[in-house]
Amino acid sequence: MMRTRPLKVALLGCGVVGSEVARIMTTHADDLAARIGAPVELAGVAVRRPDKVREGIDPALVTTDATALVKRGDLDIVVEVIGGIEPARTLITTAFEHGASVVSANKALLAQDGAALHAAAEEHGKDLYYEAAVAGAIPLIRPLRESLAGDKVNRVLGIVNGTTNFILDKMDSTGAGYQEALDEATALGYAEADPTADVEGFDAAAKAAILAGIAFHTRVRLDDVHREGMTEVTAADFASAREMGCTIKLLAICERAEDGASVTARVHPAMIPLSHPLASVRGAYNAVFVESDASGQLMFYGPGAGGAPTASAVLGDLVAVARNRINGATGPGESAYAALPVSPMGEVVTRYHISLDVADKPGVLAQVATVFAEHGVSIDTVRQQGKDGEASLVVVTHRASDAALVGTVEALRKLDTVRGVASIMRVEGE
The missing domain is CATH 3.30.70.260 (ACT domain)
Incomplete structure:
Protein backbone atom coordinates (compact mmCIF):
# COMPACT_ATOMS: atom_id res chain seq x y z
CA MET A 1 0.00 0.00 0.00
CA MET A 2 1.29 3.43 -0.98
CA ARG A 3 1.09 6.01 1.79
CA THR A 4 -0.68 9.07 0.39
CA ARG A 5 0.78 11.74 2.68
CA PRO A 6 4.07 12.85 1.12
CA LEU A 7 7.33 12.97 3.02
CA LYS A 8 8.50 16.56 3.15
CA VAL A 9 12.12 17.25 2.21
CA ALA A 10 14.05 20.51 2.69
CA LEU A 11 17.17 21.20 0.69
CA LEU A 12 19.97 23.29 2.20
CA GLY A 13 22.05 24.51 -0.72
CA CYS A 14 21.22 24.49 -4.41
CA GLY A 15 24.56 24.58 -6.16
CA VAL A 16 26.01 21.91 -8.43
CA VAL A 17 24.94 19.03 -6.18
CA GLY A 18 21.78 20.53 -4.69
CA SER A 19 20.31 21.43 -8.08
CA GLU A 20 20.90 17.86 -9.27
CA VAL A 21 19.18 16.49 -6.15
CA ALA A 22 16.15 18.68 -6.86
CA ARG A 23 16.12 17.66 -10.52
CA ILE A 24 16.23 13.93 -9.77
CA MET A 25 13.54 14.28 -7.10
CA THR A 26 11.30 15.87 -9.74
CA THR A 27 12.06 13.76 -12.80
CA HIS A 28 12.12 10.44 -10.91
CA ALA A 29 9.27 11.29 -8.53
CA ASP A 30 7.12 8.26 -9.43
CA ASP A 31 10.00 5.79 -9.17
CA LEU A 32 11.14 7.25 -5.85
CA ALA A 33 7.60 7.04 -4.48
CA ALA A 34 7.34 3.40 -5.54
CA ARG A 35 10.67 2.53 -3.95
CA ILE A 36 9.96 4.37 -0.73
CA GLY A 37 6.26 3.57 -0.34
CA ALA A 38 5.25 7.22 -0.23
CA PRO A 39 5.74 10.29 -2.40
CA VAL A 40 8.47 12.78 -1.52
CA GLU A 41 7.79 16.49 -1.74
CA LEU A 42 10.36 19.26 -1.98
CA ALA A 43 9.09 21.56 0.76
CA GLY A 44 11.75 24.27 0.74
CA VAL A 45 15.14 25.24 -0.64
CA ALA A 46 17.55 27.43 1.32
CA VAL A 47 20.00 29.44 -0.80
CA ARG A 48 22.27 32.47 -0.51
CA ARG A 49 21.23 34.09 -3.81
CA PRO A 50 17.44 34.00 -4.15
CA ASP A 51 17.36 35.90 -7.44
CA LYS A 52 19.28 33.25 -9.37
CA VAL A 53 17.13 31.33 -11.85
CA ARG A 54 16.88 27.66 -10.82
CA GLU A 55 15.31 25.59 -13.54
CA GLY A 56 12.63 23.19 -12.34
CA ILE A 57 12.35 24.68 -8.85
CA ASP A 58 9.27 26.64 -7.85
CA PRO A 59 10.51 30.11 -6.78
CA ALA A 60 7.95 30.03 -3.96
CA LEU A 61 10.02 27.27 -2.31
CA VAL A 62 13.23 29.33 -2.26
CA THR A 63 14.31 31.11 0.91
CA THR A 64 17.42 32.69 2.36
CA ASP A 65 16.34 31.87 5.92
CA ALA A 66 17.72 28.35 6.36
CA THR A 67 17.16 28.45 10.13
CA ALA A 68 13.46 29.16 9.76
CA LEU A 69 13.19 26.39 7.19
CA VAL A 70 14.67 23.67 9.42
CA LYS A 71 12.55 24.89 12.36
CA ARG A 72 9.26 24.41 10.53
CA GLY A 73 8.43 21.27 12.45
CA ASP A 74 6.70 19.45 9.58
CA LEU A 75 9.82 18.32 7.73
CA ASP A 76 10.70 14.64 7.49
CA ILE A 77 14.17 14.94 5.95
CA VAL A 78 16.69 17.75 5.60
CA VAL A 79 19.33 17.38 2.87
CA GLU A 80 22.44 19.44 3.67
CA VAL A 81 24.75 20.18 0.73
CA ILE A 82 26.07 23.63 1.64
CA GLY A 83 29.39 22.35 3.04
CA GLY A 84 31.68 23.95 5.60
CA ILE A 85 31.43 23.89 9.38
CA GLU A 86 29.00 26.71 10.13
CA PRO A 87 26.15 27.30 9.64
CA ALA A 88 25.86 23.63 8.54
CA ARG A 89 26.53 22.24 12.03
CA THR A 90 23.89 24.41 13.70
CA LEU A 91 21.36 23.78 10.94
CA ILE A 92 21.79 20.00 11.20
CA THR A 93 21.39 19.91 14.97
CA THR A 94 18.40 22.26 14.72
CA ALA A 95 16.83 19.93 12.18
CA PHE A 96 17.16 17.03 14.62
CA GLU A 97 15.62 19.11 17.40
CA HIS A 98 12.62 19.90 15.22
CA GLY A 99 11.87 16.36 14.13
CA ALA A 100 13.76 15.83 10.86
CA SER A 101 16.35 13.25 9.89
CA VAL A 102 19.39 14.48 7.94
CA VAL A 103 21.22 13.45 4.79
CA SER A 104 24.54 15.26 4.39
CA ALA A 105 27.46 15.40 1.96
CA ASN A 106 29.59 17.47 4.35
CA LYS A 107 32.90 15.65 4.76
CA ALA A 108 34.66 18.49 6.58
CA LEU A 109 31.97 18.75 9.25
CA LEU A 110 31.65 14.99 9.71
CA ALA A 111 35.43 14.60 10.04
CA GLN A 112 35.55 17.33 12.67
CA ASP A 113 32.33 16.82 14.62
CA GLY A 114 30.88 13.50 13.51
CA ALA A 115 30.62 12.16 17.06
CA ALA A 116 28.59 15.16 18.26
CA LEU A 117 26.28 14.98 15.24
CA HIS A 118 25.68 11.27 15.76
CA ALA A 119 24.95 11.93 19.43
CA ALA A 120 22.41 14.61 18.50
CA ALA A 121 20.74 12.29 16.00
CA GLU A 122 20.52 9.52 18.59
CA GLU A 123 19.19 11.88 21.27
CA HIS A 124 16.28 12.85 19.05
CA GLY A 125 15.74 9.42 17.50
CA LYS A 126 16.63 10.51 13.99
CA ASP A 127 18.87 9.31 11.16
CA LEU A 128 22.16 10.82 10.00
CA TYR A 129 23.27 9.45 6.63
CA TYR A 130 26.25 10.69 4.59
CA GLU A 131 27.16 8.36 1.74
CA ALA A 132 27.89 11.36 -0.49
CA ALA A 133 30.58 12.69 1.87
CA VAL A 134 33.18 10.22 0.58
CA ALA A 135 33.91 9.20 -3.02
CA GLY A 136 30.85 10.68 -4.72
CA ALA A 137 28.66 8.08 -6.38
CA ILE A 138 30.70 5.09 -5.18
CA PRO A 139 28.77 3.02 -2.61
CA LEU A 140 31.32 2.91 0.20
CA ILE A 141 29.95 4.17 3.52
CA ARG A 142 27.00 1.76 3.54
CA PRO A 143 29.10 -1.32 2.60
CA LEU A 144 31.57 -0.51 5.38
CA ARG A 145 28.85 0.31 7.91
CA GLU A 146 26.41 -2.47 7.03
CA SER A 147 27.61 -5.06 4.51
CA LEU A 148 30.94 -5.59 6.32
CA ALA A 149 29.50 -5.18 9.83
CA GLY A 150 30.15 -8.87 10.52
CA ASP A 151 33.71 -8.78 9.24
CA LYS A 152 36.95 -7.29 10.57
CA VAL A 153 38.35 -4.59 8.31
CA ASN A 154 42.12 -4.28 8.56
CA ARG A 155 43.00 -1.75 5.89
CA VAL A 156 41.38 0.85 3.68
CA LEU A 157 43.60 2.18 0.90
CA GLY A 158 42.19 4.58 -1.63
CA ILE A 159 42.23 7.38 -4.15
CA VAL A 160 39.49 9.64 -2.81
CA ASN A 161 40.12 12.92 -4.61
CA GLY A 162 39.51 13.18 -8.34
CA THR A 163 41.40 16.45 -8.84
CA THR A 164 44.68 15.09 -7.52
CA ASN A 165 44.31 11.83 -9.40
CA PHE A 166 43.75 13.73 -12.65
CA ILE A 167 46.88 15.83 -12.07
CA LEU A 168 49.10 12.89 -11.16
CA ASP A 169 47.73 10.77 -13.99
CA LYS A 170 48.48 13.59 -16.44
CA MET A 171 52.03 13.92 -15.10
CA ASP A 172 52.53 10.17 -15.44
CA SER A 173 51.05 9.74 -18.92
CA THR A 174 52.42 12.87 -20.61
CA GLY A 175 55.53 13.81 -18.64
CA ALA A 176 53.98 17.16 -17.73
CA GLY A 177 55.17 19.06 -14.68
CA TYR A 178 52.93 19.68 -11.69
CA GLN A 179 51.94 23.25 -12.62
CA GLU A 180 51.21 22.32 -16.22
CA ALA A 181 48.96 19.44 -15.14
CA LEU A 182 47.23 21.65 -12.57
CA ASP A 183 46.55 24.31 -15.21
CA GLU A 184 44.90 21.72 -17.44
CA ALA A 185 42.81 20.40 -14.54
CA THR A 186 41.65 23.94 -13.82
CA ALA A 187 40.79 24.63 -17.46
CA LEU A 188 38.71 21.43 -17.62
CA GLY A 189 36.87 22.24 -14.39
CA TYR A 190 38.44 19.46 -12.32
CA ALA A 191 40.31 21.89 -10.06
CA GLU A 192 38.93 24.89 -8.19
CA ALA A 193 40.36 28.36 -8.66
CA ASP A 194 42.00 27.78 -5.26
CA PRO A 195 42.99 24.07 -5.34
CA THR A 196 44.58 24.06 -1.87
CA ALA A 197 42.02 21.75 -0.24
CA ASP A 198 42.64 19.14 -2.92
CA VAL A 199 46.36 19.33 -3.69
CA GLU A 200 47.44 19.77 -0.06
CA GLY A 201 45.41 16.74 0.98
CA PHE A 202 42.83 18.42 3.25
CA ASP A 203 39.88 16.99 1.31
CA ALA A 204 41.31 13.47 1.32
CA ALA A 205 42.22 13.73 5.00
CA ALA A 206 38.62 14.49 5.96
CA LYS A 207 37.46 11.47 3.99
CA ALA A 208 40.16 9.32 5.60
CA ALA A 209 38.92 10.29 9.06
CA ILE A 210 35.37 9.24 8.16
CA LEU A 211 36.48 5.96 6.59
CA ALA A 212 38.75 5.04 9.49
CA GLY A 213 36.05 5.74 12.04
CA ILE A 214 33.55 3.48 10.29
CA ALA A 215 36.01 0.73 9.35
CA PHE A 216 37.56 0.39 12.80
CA HIS A 217 34.59 1.31 15.04
CA THR A 218 36.70 4.06 16.54
CA ARG A 219 36.34 7.83 16.67
CA VAL A 220 38.88 9.32 14.30
CA ARG A 221 38.89 13.09 13.82
CA LEU A 222 40.52 15.18 11.14
CA ASP A 223 43.28 16.17 13.57
CA ASP A 224 44.21 12.49 13.93
CA VAL A 225 45.03 12.14 10.23
CA HIS A 226 48.60 12.71 9.08
CA ARG A 227 48.48 14.82 5.92
CA GLU A 228 50.98 15.65 3.19
CA GLY A 229 50.19 17.36 -0.10
CA MET A 230 51.41 16.50 -3.59
CA THR A 231 52.73 19.85 -4.82
CA GLU A 232 56.36 18.69 -4.51
CA VAL A 233 55.93 15.62 -6.73
CA THR A 234 58.11 16.02 -9.84
CA ALA A 235 58.60 14.46 -13.23
CA ALA A 236 61.82 12.98 -11.83
CA ASP A 237 59.79 11.17 -9.15
CA PHE A 238 57.65 9.61 -11.86
CA ALA A 239 60.76 8.58 -13.79
CA SER A 240 62.09 6.83 -10.68
CA ALA A 241 58.72 5.21 -10.08
CA ARG A 242 58.65 3.83 -13.62
CA GLU A 243 62.11 2.32 -13.15
CA MET A 244 60.69 0.47 -10.14
CA GLY A 245 57.57 -0.66 -12.03
CA CYS A 246 55.42 1.81 -10.06
CA THR A 247 53.34 4.93 -10.45
CA ILE A 248 52.47 7.68 -7.96
CA LYS A 249 49.07 8.34 -6.39
CA LEU A 250 47.83 10.54 -3.55
CA LEU A 251 46.50 7.91 -1.17
CA ALA A 252 44.28 7.87 1.89
CA ILE A 253 45.47 4.97 4.04
CA CYS A 254 43.66 3.74 7.14
CA GLU A 255 44.92 0.60 8.84
CA ARG A 256 45.04 -1.41 12.02
CA ALA A 257 48.36 -2.12 13.67
CA GLU A 258 49.52 -5.72 13.25
CA ASP A 259 48.63 -6.45 16.90
CA GLY A 260 45.18 -4.89 16.41
CA ALA A 261 45.68 -2.58 19.38
CA SER A 262 45.69 0.74 17.51
CA VAL A 263 44.90 2.36 14.17
CA THR A 264 46.49 4.96 11.92
CA ALA A 265 45.09 7.28 9.27
CA ARG A 266 47.24 9.18 6.78
CA VAL A 267 47.16 10.95 3.43
CA HIS A 268 50.25 11.44 1.28
CA PRO A 269 51.70 10.74 -2.18
CA ALA A 270 53.05 7.22 -2.54
CA MET A 271 54.52 4.91 -5.14
CA ILE A 272 52.41 1.82 -5.83
CA PRO A 273 53.25 -1.10 -8.13
CA LEU A 274 51.67 -1.04 -11.59
CA SER A 275 50.26 -4.47 -10.72
CA HIS A 276 48.12 -3.00 -7.93
CA PRO A 277 44.47 -2.32 -8.92
CA LEU A 278 44.72 1.31 -7.80
CA ALA A 279 47.57 1.97 -10.26
CA SER A 280 45.14 1.72 -13.19
CA VAL A 281 42.69 4.32 -11.85
CA ARG A 282 42.89 7.12 -14.39
CA GLY A 283 41.68 10.68 -14.78
CA ALA A 284 39.36 12.10 -12.14
CA TYR A 285 38.06 8.73 -10.97
CA ASN A 286 38.19 7.43 -7.40
CA ALA A 287 38.79 3.93 -6.11
CA VAL A 288 39.02 2.43 -2.64
CA PHE A 289 40.66 -0.89 -1.81
CA VAL A 290 39.40 -2.62 1.35
CA GLU A 291 41.12 -5.55 3.04
CA SER A 292 39.28 -7.60 5.69
CA ASP A 293 39.58 -10.95 7.43
CA ALA A 294 36.66 -12.84 5.91
CA SER A 295 35.96 -11.14 2.59
CA GLY A 296 39.60 -10.60 1.66
CA GLN A 297 40.22 -7.83 -0.85
CA LEU A 298 37.43 -5.64 -2.23
CA MET A 299 37.66 -2.67 -4.57
CA PHE A 300 35.10 0.10 -5.04
CA TYR A 301 35.51 2.22 -8.18
CA GLY A 302 33.70 5.05 -9.92
CA PRO A 303 33.28 8.83 -10.35
CA GLY A 304 34.20 10.47 -7.07
CA ALA A 305 32.76 13.94 -7.63
CA GLY A 306 30.44 15.99 -9.81
CA GLY A 307 26.84 17.07 -9.49
CA ALA A 308 25.00 14.03 -10.81
CA PRO A 309 27.25 11.33 -9.26
CA THR A 310 27.18 12.98 -5.83
CA ALA A 311 23.43 13.57 -6.09
CA SER A 312 23.02 9.86 -6.80
CA ALA A 313 24.58 9.07 -3.43
CA VAL A 314 22.42 11.72 -1.72
CA LEU A 315 19.25 10.26 -3.23
CA GLY A 316 20.26 6.76 -2.18
CA ASP A 317 20.48 7.99 1.40
CA LEU A 318 17.23 9.89 1.05
CA VAL A 319 15.41 6.69 0.00
CA ALA A 320 16.91 4.74 2.92
CA VAL A 321 16.03 7.45 5.45
CA ALA A 322 12.52 7.84 4.01
CA ARG A 323 11.89 4.11 4.35
CA ASN A 324 13.06 4.25 7.97
CA ARG A 325 10.75 7.19 8.55
CA ILE A 326 7.72 5.32 7.25
CA ASN A 327 8.57 2.26 9.35
CA GLY A 328 9.13 4.30 12.51
CA ALA A 329 12.72 3.11 12.71
CA THR A 330 16.24 4.46 12.38
CA GLY A 331 19.23 3.01 10.60
CA PRO A 332 22.67 2.31 12.05
CA GLY A 333 24.22 5.16 13.98
CA GLU A 334 27.76 5.67 15.16
CA SER A 335 29.72 2.53 16.04
CA ALA A 336 32.68 3.53 18.17
CA TYR A 337 32.70 0.70 20.69
CA ALA A 338 36.29 -0.37 19.88
CA ALA A 339 37.70 3.02 20.93
CA LEU A 340 41.14 2.13 19.64
CA PRO A 341 43.90 4.70 20.07
CA VAL A 342 45.13 6.47 16.94
CA SER A 343 48.89 6.01 16.71
CA PRO A 344 51.17 8.86 15.61
Missing part, protein backbone atom coordinates in the same frame (compact mmCIF):
# COMPACT_ATOMS: atom_id res chain seq x y z
CA MET A 345 52.74 8.85 12.16
CA GLY A 346 56.12 7.93 13.62
CA GLU A 347 54.83 4.42 14.36
CA VAL A 348 53.70 3.75 10.78
CA VAL A 349 55.80 1.05 9.11
CA THR A 350 56.29 1.02 5.34
CA ARG A 351 58.95 1.11 2.61
CA TYR A 352 60.63 4.30 1.37
CA HIS A 353 62.16 5.68 -1.81
CA ILE A 354 64.80 8.36 -1.07
CA SER A 355 66.58 10.37 -3.77
CA LEU A 356 69.81 12.11 -2.73
CA ASP A 357 72.08 14.57 -4.52
CA VAL A 358 75.61 13.57 -3.51
CA ALA A 359 79.22 14.18 -4.40
CA ASP A 360 80.49 11.78 -7.06
CA LYS A 361 83.55 10.40 -5.29
CA PRO A 362 84.66 7.18 -3.58
CA GLY A 363 83.22 6.35 -0.16
CA VAL A 364 79.94 8.24 -0.47
CA LEU A 365 77.82 5.13 -0.75
CA ALA A 366 79.52 3.61 2.29
CA GLN A 367 78.79 6.76 4.34
CA VAL A 368 75.15 6.78 3.30
CA ALA A 369 74.75 3.06 4.03
CA THR A 370 76.26 3.56 7.48
CA VAL A 371 73.70 6.23 8.35
CA PHE A 372 70.85 3.93 7.34
CA ALA A 373 72.30 1.10 9.42
CA GLU A 374 72.80 3.31 12.47
CA HIS A 375 69.10 4.18 12.43
CA GLY A 376 67.91 0.63 11.92
CA VAL A 377 66.66 1.13 8.36
CA SER A 378 67.55 -1.75 6.06
CA ILE A 379 68.40 -0.95 2.43
CA ASP A 380 66.75 -3.01 -0.30
CA THR A 381 68.23 -1.49 -3.46
CA VAL A 382 70.58 1.35 -4.43
CA ARG A 383 70.93 3.06 -7.78
CA GLN A 384 73.61 5.68 -8.51
CA GLN A 385 74.23 7.89 -11.52
CA GLY A 386 77.15 10.31 -11.65
CA LYS A 387 78.43 13.07 -13.91
CA ASP A 388 80.94 15.93 -13.55
CA GLY A 389 81.54 15.47 -9.84
CA GLU A 390 77.88 15.20 -8.86
CA ALA A 391 75.66 12.16 -8.53
CA SER A 392 72.13 11.10 -7.86
CA LEU A 393 71.72 8.29 -5.36
CA VAL A 394 68.35 6.52 -5.10
CA VAL A 395 67.81 4.27 -2.09
CA VAL A 396 64.80 1.99 -1.64
CA THR A 397 64.41 0.56 1.85
CA HIS A 398 62.83 -2.46 3.40
CA ARG A 399 59.95 -1.78 5.82
CA ALA A 400 60.83 0.63 8.60
CA SER A 401 59.05 3.00 10.95
CA ASP A 402 58.43 6.57 9.88
CA ALA A 403 60.28 7.79 12.97
CA ALA A 404 63.37 5.78 11.97
CA LEU A 405 63.21 7.19 8.45
CA VAL A 406 62.93 10.77 9.73
CA GLY A 407 66.00 10.25 11.90
CA THR A 408 67.87 8.77 8.96
CA VAL A 409 67.09 11.72 6.70
CA GLU A 410 68.10 14.23 9.36
CA ALA A 411 71.46 12.49 9.70
CA LEU A 412 71.94 12.29 5.93
CA ARG A 413 71.43 16.04 5.60
CA LYS A 414 74.40 16.57 7.94
CA LEU A 415 76.84 14.62 5.76
CA ASP A 416 79.26 16.83 3.84
CA THR A 417 78.95 14.51 0.85
CA VAL A 418 75.13 14.83 0.69
CA ARG A 419 74.26 18.06 -1.07
CA GLY A 420 70.53 17.66 -0.75
CA VAL A 421 67.60 15.28 -0.25
CA ALA A 422 65.76 15.61 -3.56
CA SER A 423 62.69 13.61 -2.58
CA ILE A 424 61.25 11.15 -0.10
CA MET A 425 58.38 8.93 -1.20
CA ARG A 426 56.67 6.08 0.61
CA VAL A 427 56.13 2.82 -1.26
CA GLU A 428 52.72 1.21 -0.61
CA GLY A 429 50.54 -1.57 -1.93
CA GLU A 430 53.08 -4.37 -1.90
